[in-house]
Amino acid sequence: MKAIHFGAGNIGRGFIGQVLHDNNFELIFIDTNNTIIDQLNQDKGYNIELLDSNQTQIYIDNVSALHSVKEADKVIELIDEGDIITTSVGAHNLVHISPIIKKGLIKRAGKKKTINILANENMINASDLLREEIKKICDPSEWDVIEETAYFANTSIDRQALSKETNGKQIAIVEPYYEWIIEKNKLDPNANYSLKNVKMVSNMKPYIERKLFLVNACHAAFAYLGSLFDYATVQESIKDHRINRLVRQFLAQNIAYFLKEYQMDKDELKHFVDKTIARQGNTALSDDVHRVGRSPKRKLGPFDRLIFPIKKLDELNLENDKGKRIAVAAYCYQDKNDKEAIEIQNMISEQGIIDTVKKVSQVSNAQAQELSEIYYAIHHNRENIFLEEI
Numbered sequence: 001m002k003a004i005h006f007g008a009g010n011i012g013r014g015f016i017g018q019v020l021h022d023n024n025f026e027l028i029f030i031d032t033n034n035t036i037i038d039q040l041n042q043d044k045g046y047n048i049e050l051l052d053s054n055q056t057q058i059y060i061d062n063v064s065a066l067h068s069v070k071e072a073d074k075v076i077e078l079i080d081e082g083d084i085i086t087t088s089v090g091a092h093n094l095v096h097i098s099p100i101i102k103k104g105l106i107k108r109a110g111k112k113k114t115i116n117i118l119a120n121e122n123m124i125n126a127s128d129l130l131r132e133e134i135k136k137i138c139d140p141s142e143w144d145v146i147e148e149t150a151y152f153a154n155t156s157i158d159r160q161a162l163s164k165e166t167n168g169k170q171i172a173i174v175e176p177y178y179e180w181i182i183e184k185n186k187l188d189p190n191a192n193y194s195l196k197n198v199k200m201v202s203n204m205k206p207y208i209e210r211k212l213f214l215v216n217a218c219h220a221a222f223a224y225l226g227s228l229f230d231y232a233t234v235q236e237s238i239k240d241h242r243i244n245r246l247v248r249q250f251l252a253q254n255i256a257y258f259l260k261e262y263q264m265d266k267d268e269l270k271h272f273v274d275k276t277i278a279r280q281g282n283t284a285l286s287d288d289v290h291r292v293g294r295s296p297k298r299k300l301g302p303f304d305r306l307i308f309p310i311k312k313l314d315e316l317n318l319e320n321d322k323g324k325r326i327a328v329a330a331y332c333y334q335d336k337n338d339k340e341a342i343e344i345q346n347m348i349s350e351q352g353i354i355d356t357v358k359k360v361s362q363v364s365n366a367q368a369q370e371l372s373e374i375y376y377a378i379h380h381n382r383e384n385i386f387l388e389e390i
């Protein structure tokens with residue numbers, strides 16, 4: 001069985017590749033990075049190092065790779081023969097891979113061969129987004145044939161995955177913990193395989209929201225507060241007791257959303273948060289604040305990890321002052337190598353903070369006003385972020 005995976009980056013090799021390999025798939029990575037493509041083709045496999053006490057080494061074999069642009073014809077052929085398509089290219093790149101996936105699906109649709117497509121990106125319903133991007137570029141007859149054969153199931157994916165270079169080779173380094181949750185009722189009922197080491201659920205919403213609004217929100221908070229106080233890594237940021245306390249207060253406020261919306265168990269959620277902070281503080285990891293804080297415009301979007309909880313808690317009349325401080329820390333975030341960070345800083349200088357938050361986060365006038373007051377207080381003196389009241 002062949003798995004076609006778009007994105008041979010950290011999570012693609014460090015997690016999705018491992019699970020598909022353990023489910024007896026041959027792995028073909030599709031990427032645009034020549035270095036990793038050449039490495040995978042040369043070695044026909046790759047190493048994963050687990051961040052456990054033994055630094056366990058895992059070798060993933062039966063691997064090859066193709067370039068999504070230079071070898072487009074081969075990729076289309078492969079989609080025609082493949083058994084599953086998965087992605088981890090970054091949510092903003094789904095639009096770029098949709099034309100080639102469309103061509104491959106049209107080719108195989110003639111044979112009426114069904115296929116599962118799982119987009120694994122940190123956003124709500126990434127597979128639905130990929131489906132929409134493909135639909136947009138199809139004429140109605142093309143879409144009819146794709147719709148008959150392609151099954152787009154949403155997912156939530158959780159494992160801290162980084163990479164390191166050893167002897168000129170990229171090695172995936174990952175924490176032992178992982179969770180891959182898949183929306184089971186959208187999967188192809190006639191698939192000739194079942195996946196082990198994944199969790200199948202009928203209602204994805206609570207799971208992906210818990211991942212984004214607790215795990216990723218926590219991570220983003222440590223990254224943006226860390227950056228505000230000149231720490232280089234998330235692990236250093238977590239050790240600052242004032243930052244740690246503020247992030248815990250922030251997550252305690254976010255927990256209230258899950259209690260109200262899904263009647264989840266409070267103690268289980270508290271335990272989940274403790275476990276998440278312990279995972280993110282794992283000193284075997286050295287996770288750059290600029291990796292975790294990357295693409296702040298995406299992270300400050302209306303449905304993403306920082307703003308969606310603020311909006312929901314406001315709607316429910318629940319406290320969210322800590323979330324607003326974290327969002328403002330994200331608006332203060334600077335990274336000269338990150339296009340989105342530069343764009344946000346330019347917007348703030350040219351249009352002011354109120355118009356910027358309205359455009360980027362699509363918040364109400366009252367919310368924009370509140371965020372701007374916090375922004376000025378923090379801009380005046382970053383220590384103000386820790387005050388009882390701003």
Ligand SMILES: NC(=O)c1ccc[n+]([C@@H]2O[C@H](COP(=O)([O-])OP(=O)(O)OC[C@H]3O[C@@H](n4cnc5c(N)ncnc54)[C@H](O)[C@@H]3O)[C@@H](O)[C@H]2O)c1
Pocket residue numbers: 006007008009010011012030031032033068088089090091093096097120121122157158159160161162
């Ligand atoms: N790293 C993690 O800890 C982690 C955990 C859970 C989810 N995620 C999510 O997984 C996705 C990937 O994250 P990552 O950390 O692996 O990033 P990454 O940058 O390490 O990997 C992304 C890969 O996609 C490739 N790519 C980009 N555009 C492409 C295109 N048009 N065609 C083919 N390949 C393309 C890149 O070259 C790169 O190799 C993101 O959505 C991220 O939010 C990451």
Ligand SMILES: O=P(O)(O)OC[C@@H](O)[C@@H](O)[C@H](O)[C@H](O)CO
Pocket residue numbers: 122157158159160161216219220291292293294295
């Ligand atoms: O990948 P992003 O940019 O959406 O978020 C950065 C990190 O929070 C993320 O990659 C985590 O490491 C991952 O989601 C852990 O499961």
